[in-house]
Amino acid sequence: MSSSIDIKSASGTYQAHVGRGILDEYLKKEIASLNPNNLFVLIDENVRKHHSQHLEPLFDKLSERVHLLSVPEGESSKSLAFWSEILDFLLQNHLQRSDAVVVIGGGVTGDVGAFAAASALRGVPLIHIPTTLLAMVDSSIGGKTGINHEMGKNLIGAFYQPKSVIADTRFLDTLPEMEWSNGLSEVLKYGAIRDRVIFDECERFLDGNRNKIPAKTLISLITRCIRVKADVVAEDEFEGGIRAFLNYGHTFAHALERACDYGKISHGEAVWLGMIAAQHLSKLRGYEAEGDFIRKFRPLYHFRVSAEELSSDELNRHMKSDKKRDGDHIRFILLKKWQHPVIETVMDEDQVNEAWQMVFRQISPSTKQ
Numbered sequence: 526m527s528s529s530i531d532i533k534s535a536s537g538t539y540q541a542h543v544g545r546g547i548l549d550e551y552l553k554k555e556i557a558s559l560n561p562n563n564l565f566v567l568i569d570e571n572v573r574k575h576h577s578q579h580l581e582p583l584f585d586k587l588s589e590r591v592h593l594l595s596v597p598e599g600e601s602s603k604s605l606a607f608w609s610e611i612l613d614f615l616l617q618n619h620l621q622r623s624d625a626v627v628v629i630g631g632g633v634t635g636d637v638g639a640f641a642a643a644s645a646l647r648g649v650p651l652i653h654i655p656t657t658l659l660a661m662v663d664s665s666i667g668g669k670t671g672i673n674h675e676m677g678k679n680l681i682g683a684f685y686q687p688k689s690v691i692a693d694t695r696f697l698d699t700l701p702e703m704e705w706s707n708g709l710s711e712v713l714k715y716g717a718i719r720d721r722v723i724f725d726e727c728e729r730f731l732d733g734n735r736n737k738i739p740a741k742t743l744i745s746l747i748t749r750c751i752r753v754k755a756d757v758v759a760e761d762e763f764e765g766g767i768r769a770f771l772n773y774g775h776t777f778a779h780a781l782e783r784a785c786d787y788g789k790i791s792h793g794e795a796v797w798l799g800m801i802a803a804q805h806l807s808k809l810r811g812y813e814a815e816g817d818f819i820r821k822f823r824p825l826y827h828f829r830v831s832a833e834e835l836s837s838d839e840l841n842r843h844m845k846s847d848k849k850r851d852g853d854h855i856r857f858i859l860l861k862k863w864q865h866p867v868i869e870t871v872m873d874e875d876q877v878n879e880a881w882q883m884v885f886r887q888i889s890p891s892t893k894q
């Protein structure tokens with residue numbers, strides 16, 4: 526069982542393919558149609574470790590000239606220094622416009638690799654092979670590429686659409702525990718802003734053993750998420766309006782990540798807490814956002830930061846310096862009701878502080894689960 530979803534963009538329509546064991550077939554087709562002289566592969570070091578026995582012979586079959594570069598794990602690869610290293614690798618191996626760059630990994634590899642593909646020779650054909658749940662449902666879809674700057678995350682980058690995305694769920698067999706919750710948060714986000722069936726399909730995650738989730742359940746869930754994202758991106762590719770809905774929970778999340786120096790909290794953990802805060806703020810603003818659709822997944826998150834280490838004053842300061850602020854005030858994605866998001870500037874700091882209190886309650890030991 527597999528699915529293919531059209532993703533419409535200003536530079537043309539491409540497809541995201543989702544299935545188990547589909548990589549060889551779709552990559553072969555894609556490479557045959559691009560017919561590159563050189564194949565450049567940027568691959569997450571852990572994915573390479575786990576899957577090289579399968580991947581390296583596959584690349585050798587696809588092209589006589591394959592150049593491989595490992596991308597070290599972690600956010601530090603999303604840096605100017607590593608982006609420049611990728612450009613050295615591409616240019617020193619005589620990259621041409623007719624070549625192809627294949628990016629294999631999670632959000633970090635995808636973002637920095639795709640930005641290098643967007644900027645080398647002003648853009649060369651790119652294929653995304655996301656290997657984490659988060660990358661399959663979110664970061665490989667919709668053309669955002671980029672790296673971090675000391676002033677903040679994702680401050681340098683470009684919108685650059687790939688030729689195709691191939692999401693083979695076999696890669697999820699080796700996904701570390703924390704990466705599952707990172708992905709789950711983005712999946713739940715789509716449930717919150719657009720498609721409530723996603724909440725029902727996610728119940729499988731509460732059963733415990735992720736490896737027992739049937740392939741068809743995962744494929745259906747990933748497909749649903751990509752459809753939501755594709756619809757949003759087709760309407761607002763460059764984030765002038767509704768694409769911001771995809772940042773539900775992220776305003777709070779980015780502040781939490783900064784307060785924890787991007788170490789003691791993962792992006793997914795921060796997004797889950799951010800969605801709880803955004804739901805609470807929605808209720809404080811008088812909207813109908815009752816229900817534990819997100820909260821019921823609390824047992825799947827293992828927070829390492831305690832409420833005592835955080836303060837709403839510091840978190841508010843971080844939110845005010847986020848790139849999505851509106852002057853001095855903060856713009857939030859709220860829910861008028863479930864699946865009905867709205868962008869709203871909130872002036873009332875007491876309400877924001879109350880939303881932070883809700884976050885602190887989730888991570889304090891006395892929280893009932």
Ligand code: GLY
Nearest residue numbers: 663667669768771
């Ligand atoms: N991850 C949000 C977006 O692609 O717009």
